[in-house]
Amino acid sequence: MVxxxxxxxxxxxxxxxxxxxxxxxxxxxxxxxxxxxAAMLGTRSIKTTAKAHAIDLAIxxxxxxxxxxxxxxxxxxxxxxxxxxxxxxxxRVAAVCVYPDLVAxxxxxxxxxxxxxxxxxxxxxxxxxxxxxKVSDTALAVAAGADEIDMVIDRGAFLSGDYTKVYEEIVxxxxxxxxxxxxxxxxxxxxSTYDNVRRASxxxxxxxxxxxxxxxxxxxxxxxxxxxxxxxxAVRDFRDRTGRQVGVKPAGGIRTTKDAIKNLVLVNExxxxxxxxxxxxxxxxxxxLNDLLMQRQKLATGRYAGPDYFxxx
Amino acid sequence: xxxxxxxxTYKLYIGGAFPRSESGRSYPVTSAKGDFLANxxxxxxxxxxxxxxAARKAFPGWSGATAYNRGxxxxxxxxxxxxxxxxxxxxxxxxxxxxxxxxxxxxxxxVWYAGWSDKIAAVHGTANxxxxxxxxxxxxxxxxxxxVVAPAxxxxxxxxxxxxxxxxxxxxxxxxxxxxxxxxxxxxxxxATSDLPGGVVNxxxxxxxxxxxxxxxxxxxxxxDLTGVEDADLALRCEQAAAENLKxxxxxxxxxxxADPGLRRxxxxxxxxxxxxxxxx
Numbered sequence: 001m002v003x004x005x006x007x008x009x010x011x012x013x014x015x016x017x018x019x020x021x022x023x024x025x026x027x028x029x030x031x032x033x034x035x036x037x038a039a040m041l042g043t044r045s046i047k048t049t050a051k052a053h054a055i056d057l058a059i060x061x062x063x064x065x066x067x068x069x070x071x072x073x074x075x076x077x078x079x080x081x082x083x084x085x086x087x088x089x090x091x092r093v094a095a096v097c098v099y100p101d102l103v104a105x106x107x108x109x110x111x112x113x114x115x116x117x118x119x120x121x122x123x124x125x126x127x128x129x130x131x132x133x134k135v136s137d138t139a140l141a142v143a144a145g146a147d148e149i150d151m152v153i154d155r156g157a158f159l160s161g162d163y164t165k166v167y168e169e170i171v172x173x174x175x176x177x178x179x180x181x182x183x184x185x186x187x188x189x190x191x192s193t194y195d196n197v198r199r200a201s202x203x204x205x206x207x208x209x210x211x212x213x214x215x216x217x218x219x220x221x222x223x224x225x226x227x228x229x230x231x232x233x234a235v236r237d238f239r240d241r242t243g244r245q246v247g248v249k250p251a252g253g254i255r256t257t258k259d260a261i262k263n264l265v266l267v268n269e270x271x272x273x274x275x276x277x278x279x280x281x282x283x284x285x286x287x288x289l290n291d292l293l294m295q296r297q298k299l300a301t302g303r304y305a306g307p308d309y310f311x312x313x
Numbered sequence: 314x315x316x317x318x319x320x321x322t323y324k325l326y327i328g329g330a331f332p333r334s335e336s337g338r339s340y341p342v343t344s345a346k347g348d349f350l351a352n353x354x355x356x357x358x359x360x361x362x363x364x365x366x367a368a369r370k371a372f373p374g375w376s377g378a379t380a381y382n383r384g385x386x387x388x389x390x391x392x393x394x395x396x397x398x399x400x401x402x403x404x405x406x407x408x409x410x411x412x413x414x415x416x417x418x419x420x421x422x423x424v425w426y427a428g429w430s431d432k433i434a435a436v437h438g439t440a441n442x443x444x445x446x447x448x449x450x451x452x453x454x455x456x457x458x459x460x461v462v463a464p465a466x467x468x469x470x471x472x473x474x475x476x477x478x479x480x481x482x483x484x485x486x487x488x489x490x491x492x493x494x495x496x497x498x499x500x501x502x503x504x505a506t507s508d509l510p511g512g513v514v515n516x517x518x519x520x521x522x523x524x525x526x527x528x529x530x531x532x533x534x535x536x537x538d539l540t541g542v543e544d545a546d547l548a549l550r551c552e553q554a555a556a557e558n559l560k561x562x563x564x565x566x567x568x569x570x571x572a573d574p575g576l577r578r579x580x581x582x583x584x585x586x587x588x589x590x591x592x593x594x
Contacts, residue, residue, distance in 0.1 A: 302530075303527075303530035303531060303532060303554070303557065304362055304365070304527065304530070304531040304532060304533065305532050305533070306531070306532035306533030306534075306558070307533065308532070308533065309532060
């Protein structure tokens, strides 16, 4: 542990052996402690004006996502309209997240709105393809106008200990991104342990990730509060070491306003309030937006809202 | 050696489970003579909100079940109630004979409504004559989630407002009689063991004046039955709140629950859907 925290990060990736030594030298995560702390922070009571502020902040952090085989240009355009104007004075969301072939549609629909276009890439969601295919998948999305790329790591390589392969893939995709921001999806549901989550977080950050993201949304469990906590600790520690700030995006399984607000509490308590902006924290979700809008309306009108009065998506 | 009796904790019935009130509150319930009977949960607006969510979740399954199936389940509720005749008579208290008669009347009321499940469409729907080569059919459809304020009669009154709401495919949230809520929770145990899907009936106990306005204003509630509201001012406020999303409202009535109920309570929570069919297709 001590050795890892004092080695120079510049040489860490110079060979497979140093990378492995560094990642395995990271302090282990106390599973019970992490679960308990995340659960304890989830009991904070956020009410009235603080809640109204939290709801608007959460809306502005949403990456409104549709990643279905059945996605059509029409559905993406409808979602973009909702992203830019969620309704009733609610702030616009942070980004719209689609598959690469629909990026052009989203980019056109969102032009001038301030909402970013994010695209998954690199053989999402499994990441099972060659590096060439992953890089050209990324280039396709960037050429179509994506501002942000959500890549998946090769979990098979990671779990078999081939950290260099994962590292080099991230570096290659980062190069293909150009000016686009790179979010690296760790797919924590497949990493089995919190120690692995911490290692994958550091690996992604060392390789140049602008954001680390929990999950694809296709695997359960997705973004549990404990996993988000471990990742927030990683970005906090990484900034302490290097001065570079990396964002966090929990995705999948965030369905209610309560879940969203719990995430904001985690960010504030673990990473700090520098992360409490859409620039550094995102919520990957789709259904949570309607719940946030319903809660917003409840606060405004004093009566419980019904889903009949909000768009389906 | 004397044995300590094990007493029942009266809780709420939401989504097929028996949770305590989210607020942790309870209130003492006394008999007509003023003797303490038990503490009942005092539901909050958040329990009402959770109950509406449960009722909404149960609606597609329950309204999509065949009318025959819904009728069978109501018969089953009647059977289970009959099996607990003695328990309900004890809980209703008062004169034994009158209590047993009230339980019997409740069982009969359930059977009566159960029989209507697959007949109401025949009576209340029509084949409309139209000037064209079409069939034109009107059929009754359930309206959705019904919020019910149950009358003071703790068992027969409760059954007489719940059965007509659910037999046609609605789901409901019931605020039980405020002074005598205990039979409502025991009736929920009957519902829970009768193949009635969780969430079709949700029972709240507590203050009518606290719960009814929240249900009346809830935008995901489609109809409001104010039968048990005795305070005219409260009824008026509820009706005004219900207007916001055009809920169907059944106004308070002081009814004789032993009388023939008629179809009014079923048709109050039905909507008529009319469809055109080209002939010969």
